[in-house]
Amino acid sequence: MTILKCSATTCMYNQKELCSKGEIEVNGSNARYADETCCASFQERTGGAAKNSFTEGCGCEKIQIDCKARECTYNDNCQCTASSIGIAGEGACQCQDTKCSTFHCQG
Template sequence: MTILTCSATTCVYNENQLCSRGEIEVTGEQAHKPDETSCGSFRDRNAGSAMNITHEHCGCEKIQIDCKAHECTYNEHCKCTAAAIDIDGPHANISSETKCGTFSCKY
């Protein structure tokens, strides 16, 4: 499991810069830099559809991360192997306004 900190405080799953979802997906199949990645699990807490999302636990420091950023150094069989990552997006309203700040291209 990876230690995750998240600055996407507008996300319905963000609890004190931790994630209450239990697992997330980092997208960016063709990414070669962090700005080409995003948190595919992001849901805007102010969006109408987000109001139907419920979670019963507090934010987790360690979390399972499915990673679709195939060119990332830390991607091993679509799982993140980094000891810790940062999801950036303090003003995000949609998933594409977030990014994996820890992304590091293999090449």
């Protein structure tokens, strides 16, 4: 499991920069740079029942990360092996507004 720090505070799963989803998916199968990755699990926080159902859960410091960024140094069979990662996305409205700031291209 990987330690996750997430600045996408507009995500419905974000709890004080931790994730309440339990596992996330990072996309960017052809990424060569961090800006070409994103947190595919991002869901914009909205009002109503959907907001309440996730905000009551606690955020997890360690999380399972399924990584589709094939060229990342930390990707081992689509699993993130970094000890910790950062998901950037302050003010994000959709998953494309986020990125894995820990992404490091092998090549």
